[in-house]
Amino acid sequence: MREWLIYQGKGAPAPERIDELPEPPRWRRFDGTPLSGDKGEAPPLDAASVRRLGDRTALSAQDVKALQLINAALYLRRPLLVTGDPGTGKSTLAHEVAYELGLGRVLQWPVVSRTELKEGLYTYDAIGRLQDAQLDGGQQQTDIGRYVRLGPLGTALLPTKKPRVLLIDELDKSDIDLPNDLLNVVEEGEFGIPELERIADRPGQSTVNVLSDDGRRIPVTGGRVRCHAFPFIVMTSNGEREFPAPLLRRCIHVHLDPPRDERLAAMVQAHFGERADDTHRDLVDLFTTGGGGELRPTDQLLNAIYLTRHADRQDIGKLLLRPADHGQR
Incomplete structure (x- = not known):
């Protein structure tokens, strides 16, 4: 099976x-002209990745079903929900x-109830421009x-030779309109910046250098x-709401069960050796x-092991492993 897994x-x-990775299917090909001087190199991983990943191990971090669906999203150039x-x-x-x-x-777009699509695409500082003028x-x-x-989504859609990775975190916390607003951008792989479109026909304004995320x-x-290479988009949800059918149709859905056995061992070894x-x-x-359907986030285990190693007290570690959904007692 691993022959086809990227x-x-x-x-x-x-x-x-x-x-x-083979050429995308015809219905997922995009014609953005690659950026001049793009050699396929993205900015290196930052502290956010280092904190989450630790030191990677030789153990598998995903089960077989999840691996297949993740690769399906890569092949089909579809977001992964x-x-x-x-x-x-x-x-x-x-x-x-x-x-x-x-x-x-990783380009990160954390979503809250007030998040709007434009924030993920770009921001225009009209007040700053006025103050500078x-x-x-008075000269603008x-x-x-x-x-x-x-923004992170706008940067992910730049015409790079290799796909960028975009994390849209906790999409289920968004306003009811955001999932629908994402549909066109996800399907077409492009967007306009009206402030730049309005001046594109003026001398010297056809191409404008902007700041990326x-x-x-x-x-x-x-x-x-x-875009040129469609980004690998990961949209996460804790299941707090249902998404519209048109968005689901455009995504590959994978459900992650709580880590056990080799997956759990890989997480522990990545952080503690x-x-x-x-x-x-x-x-x-x-x-x-x-047992008992109790909610035990994985970071509880990592916290317990850390304190056990440094405080040399098993009882402290075990206190931290109380189910997270039991509330304060």
Whole structure:
């Protein structure tokens, strides 16, 4: 089975495998002109990935079914909708794929109830431009690109040669309109920036350099951003709401069960070293055998092991492994 898997979930860097990804199907091909000078290199992983991943191990971080669905999303250039209880590794999945396939820093878009689509695409600092004009004696700055910054979704849709990884975290917390608003962008792989489209026919304004979410100056031509390699988008949900059918139809859905056996061992070893799961077998067994449908996020186990190692007190670790849904007692 592994012959067709681009992402194998083994935790070891294998950036060459992304080059083995076949051409997308005709209905998922995008014609954005690759950025000048793009050599397929994205900004390196940042502290967010380091915190989540620890030191990767040779153990599989995903089960067979999840691996197949993750790769289906890669092949079909479709967003991956990841559901599961808190602590099952939904958000970490985006960082694992970026790390293994060498796709660079994960673009992160955390969603709250007030989040709007435009925030993910770009922001335009009209007030800042006005203030600068006042400081310059009323003469408005001609370099409008100084006041436009692409958001994480907008940056993910830049025409790069290799796909970027975008994490849209906790989409189920959004306003009711956001999932529907995402439909056109996800389907078409492009969007316009009206402030730039309005001036695109003026001399010297056809191409404007704007700031990306990575902090790099990027040229945008004609006021539109059109992707070349469709990004690998991970949208997470804790199951707090249902999504509209049109969005679900455009996604590959994978449900992550709580990590057990090899997956759990991989998480523990990544943060505490080889065979750490055996060294702390009592805590691992307590974590996995709580039963009764109790909610036990994985970070509870990691916290318990950390304190046990540094305080040398088993009782402290076990106190932290009380079910998270029991409330304060």
